[in-house]
Amino acid sequence: MIASEKNIFSLTNKYYSYVFRVGDNGILEHVYYGAPLNNPINSFSHHYQTHRDGVLHFQGEKNYNLSEIPQEYPTFGSTDFRFPAFHCKNEDGNTISVLKYKEHFIISDKKPLSGLPSARGGNCNTLIIRLEDNSHKIVVDLTYTIYKNHGVLVRSSKVKNKGNKKLELSNIYSSSIDFPASQFKILHLHGSWSRELSEETMSVPRGRFIIDSNRGSSSAAHSPFIVLCENQCNEISGNVYSSSLIYSGNHSISVEKGEFNNVRLLTGINPFNFSWSLSPGDSFQSPEAVHAFSKDGLRGMSHIWHSFIREKITPVSFKNKPRPTYINTWESSYFKVNQAEVLNLADKAVSIGLEMVVLDDGWFEGRTDDTSSLGDWYADANRFPDGIQDLAIKIKNKGLKFGIWVEPEMINTRSELYKNHPDWVLKAPESISSLGRNQLVLDFCNNDVVNYIFDKLDSLLSEGNIDYVKWDMNRNMSEVGSPKVSIQKQLEVPHRYILGLYSLLNRLTKKYPNVLFENCASGGNRLDLGMLSYMSQSWPSDMSDPIGRLKIINGCSYLFPLDVLSAYIGPSPNHQNGRITSINSRFNAGAFCAAQGISLNHSDIDKNKSELTELMKFAKEHSSDMIGGRFYRLKKSDNAYCWQYITKDYDKVFLLYFHILSGPNEPFKHIKFVELEENSNYLQVCNGKIYSGNLLMENGFTLPYVSMTHDNKNISYMPKGDFTSKLFVFEKI
Numbered sequence: 001m002i003a004s005e006k007n008i009f010s011l012t013n014k015y016y017s018y019v020f021r022v023g024d025n026g027i028l029e030h031v032y033y034g035a036p037l038n039n040p041i042n043s044f045s046h047h048y049q050t051h052r053d054g055v056l057h058f059q060g061e062k063n064y065n066l067s068e069i070p071q072e073y074p075t076f077g078s079t080d081f082r083f084p085a086f087h088c089k090n091e092d093g094n095t096i097s098v099l100k101y102k103e104h105f106i107i108s109d110k111k112p113l114s115g116l117p118s119a120r121g122g123n124c125n126t127l128i129i130r131l132e133d134n135s136h137k138i139v140v141d142l143t144y145t146i147y148k149n150h151g152v153l154v155r156s157s158k159v160k161n162k163g164n165k166k167l168e169l170s171n172i173y174s175s176s177i178d179f180p181a182s183q184f185k186i187l188h189l190h191g192s193w194s195r196e197l198s199e200e201t202m203s204v205p206r207g208r209f210i211i212d213s214n215r216g217s218s219s220a221a222h223s224p225f226i227v228l229c230e231n232q233c234n235e236i237s238g239n240v241y242s243s244s245l246i247y248s249g250n251h252s253i254s255v256e257k258g259e260f261n262n263v264r265l266l267t268g269i270n271p272f273n274f275s276w277s278l279s280p281g282d283s284f285q286s287p288e289a290v291h292a293f294s295k296d297g298l299r300g301m302s303h304i305w306h307s308f309i310r311e312k313i314t315p316v317s318f319k320n321k322p323r324p325t326y327i328n329t330w331e332s333s334y335f336k337v338n339q340a341e342v343l344n345l346a347d348k349a350v351s352i353g354l355e356m357v358v359l360d361d362g363w364f365e366g367r368t369d370d371t372s373s374l375g376d377w378y379a380d381a382n383r384f385p386d387g388i389q390d391l392a393i394k395i396k397n398k399g400l401k402f403g404i405w406v407e408p409e410m411i412n413t414r415s416e417l418y419k420n421h422p423d424w425v426l427k428a429p430e431s432i433s434s435l436g437r438n439q440l441v442l443d444f445c446n447n448d449v450v451n452y453i454f455d456k457l458d459s460l461l462s463e464g465n466i467d468y469v470k471w472d473m474n475r476n477m478s479e480v481g482s483p484k485v486s487i488q489k490q491l492e493v494p495h496r497y498i499l500g501l502y503s504l505l506n507r508l509t510k511k512y513p514n515v516l517f518e519n520c521a522s523g524g525n526r527l528d529l530g531m532l533s534y535m536s537q538s539w540p541s542d543m544s545d546p547i548g549r550l551k552i553i554n555g556c557s558y559l560f561p562l563d564v565l566s567a568y569i570g571p572s573p574n575h576q577n578g579r580i581t582s583i584n585s586r587f588n589a590g591a592f593c594a595a596q597g598i599s600l601n602h603s604d605i606d607k608n609k610s611e612l613t614e615l616m617k618f619a620k621e622h623s624s625d626m627i628g629g630r631f632y633r634l635k636k637s638d639n640a641y642c643w644q645y646i647t648k649d650y651d652k653v654f655l656l657y658f659h660i661l662s663g664p665n666e667p668f669k670h671i672k673f674v675e676l677e678e679n680s681n682y683l684q685v686c687n688g689k690i691y692s693g694n695l696l697m698e699n700g701f702t703l704p705y706v707s708m709t710h711d712n713k714n715i716s717y718m719p720k721g722d723f724t725s726k727l728f729v730f731e732k733i
């Protein structure tokens with residue numbers, strides 16, 4: 001997989017080749033990234049050295065201009081004027097670094113990063129290239145891991161101060177890729193609360209296009225994920241280069257089209273408002289960037305990400321485990337939860353065949369609305385007089401599992417914790433704190449805080465009655481500062497916070513591997529590979545309306561397998577956008593997510609009991625099917641979505657057709673299945689019809705039609721009205 005000969009390094013597997021070389025002057029030059037090459041070690045760079053008026057000659061070398069030479073890890077201050085991967089103020093007070101090849105190491109497998117989540121090893125090799133700025137004794141290690149069975153390249157960088165004076169690091173991207181003059185389109189995912197992961201596509205503009213976060217979390221505004229699609233690329237064909245980061249804090253991914261049409265992709269911690277001071281002997285480790293290349297368009301790319309995330313990112317303990325169906329109290333009861341209410345909901349859960357009760361926000365001391373109590377992680381004595389453990393046991397005695405909501409990183413000023421420790425919050429001195437949902441952020445740079453929260457959660461979990469934890473985080477960070485960190489190091493606080501968070505998650509999830517942790521941040525405000533390294537699933541959005549959610553799931557699916565997502569049937573009219581939809585459509589929008597449930601009040605459950613029972617039976621029956629399979633975006637338009645899903649054993653195929661607005665007298669629509677077994681037959685479960693795989697793929701399947709004269713029950717017809725959907729199951733026979 002890794003070869004090195006005559007100053008050329010190549011990483012090749014069945015998915016891609018990645019090649020770079022050490023130039024005669026020691027600069028690491030990028031040579032090739034793309035479909036696998038037969039003989040990568042013999043590849044050569046395109047011609048880049050030519051006389052141009054206005055060209056600078058790097059260190060006197062004729063026509064060698066770093067603004068045009070593709071590099072592996074560009075710096076600033078010499079002949080390259082684009083944004084650099086690395087920027088550091090040295091002992092002379094300037095920021096000029098010239099990093100040249102010093103040595104390299106190849107190791108089998110891969111080492112975890114210290115203090116940061118990282119992709120698991122196994123069936124992989126790692127190449128470490130050591131670069132050095134000889135004048136200032138700055139050493140940078142670039143680490144590249146290639147797996148035998150994944151189309152991803154994992155990169156990170158680490159700087160070490162080998163000199164005897166302080167360095168001020170202001171920018172250390174995890175990875176940089178210089179593409180030759182290219183025409184790319186960008187696809188990225190943006191959004192906000194309740195409309196996370198909306199996709200946007202655009203041509204790469206000249207100049208620098210950046211998606212980033214300076215909110216303290218990876219954020220819903222810009223997911224740390226970007227796709228560069230070669231011009232003719234589409235869902236099923238063409239070269240696609242994509243990048244994400246195993247990190248949950250302030251990230252930055254930038255695409256810069258330079259003066260010679262060359263395109264630079266940088267992925268890493270956001271350099272804006274970041275600085276890290278490196279005393280002699282100190283080092284700084286970047287998070288890991290992950291790149292996925294596919295020559296089979298966006299679908300091929302998504303499948304690479306899905307299998308990599310399952311195999312190498314999400315916790316092993318829940319890898320192949322079906323998730324319990326559940327009721328969540330949030331949209332059922334909001335803050336009006338108490339022992340009797342939860343036990344009643346538990347009875348309702350039993351009556352419709354659910355498997356778990358999740359007690360969401362509102363259970364702890366004084367928490368009757370969102371103005372108080374975050375930080376006081378003990379049961380409200382009035383509303384839960386027998387405590388949480390007792391409630392959990394009562395629920396378990398009904399044959400159900402029990403889950404609980406926490407928001408451990410936050411604090412209300414109206415809380416015991418704040419009274420006792422007003423200095424435990426993130427706050428810049430002399431600033432006036434802005435509140436978000438009436439709350440402040442705890443200072444996770446402070447070990448005492450992290451230990452305190454660990455103890456609180458440990459005592460909640462240690463009795464073994466809690467099966468699931470929904471870990472929420474409901475505000476962005478502002479007026480950031482930490483009294484625990486020296487004045488000179490205040491710009492280190494956002495990253496130190498994330499290191500504190502990771503240390504807490506690491507301790508807890510190691511101690512409780514059998515607790516199912518769900519990541520949530522007002523929905524998808526921190527949905528990233530960092531959080532998924534500790535938590536097996538994520539609540540992608542508070543948008544529980546199916547039409548709103550379809551878009552979110554479609555966006556998610558570019559990067560995430562749907563078995564890291566949870567879904568539920570929420571109320572109608574929907575509480576976020578007021579839309580009225582059927583129970584069936586509310587279920588169907590999330591049907592391919594791993595965790596299925598409901599969040600409805602008593603009367604909604606009673607009114608819809610038989611339909612809910614039927615749907616939850618379906619969810620339970622297929623809960624293992626929804627883990628580990630292949631998802632296909634067959635169709636997406638303003639008015640329709642069609643998704644296909646094949647189980648990991650290839651035995652079942654699901655087809656979901658979602659129709660947004662109904663129109664009269666519409667033409668028939670057909671959809672061609674993909675990746676079925678050509679010579680196998682498939683039984684359409686609802687009507688016993690048998691089709692050959694070949695027929696379904698080549699001739700296609702007629703999508704249900706809206707008819708004014710047929711009733712909703714006929715399977716060939718769509719239910720009448722807007723926002724309707726049909727989910728078909730086919731079994732290979």
Ligand code: GLA
Nearest residue numbers: 330360361520521522523542
């Ligand atoms: C956030 C979550 C919701 C719910 C509430 C509780 O908004 O996204 O699902 O848990 O907090 O306060």
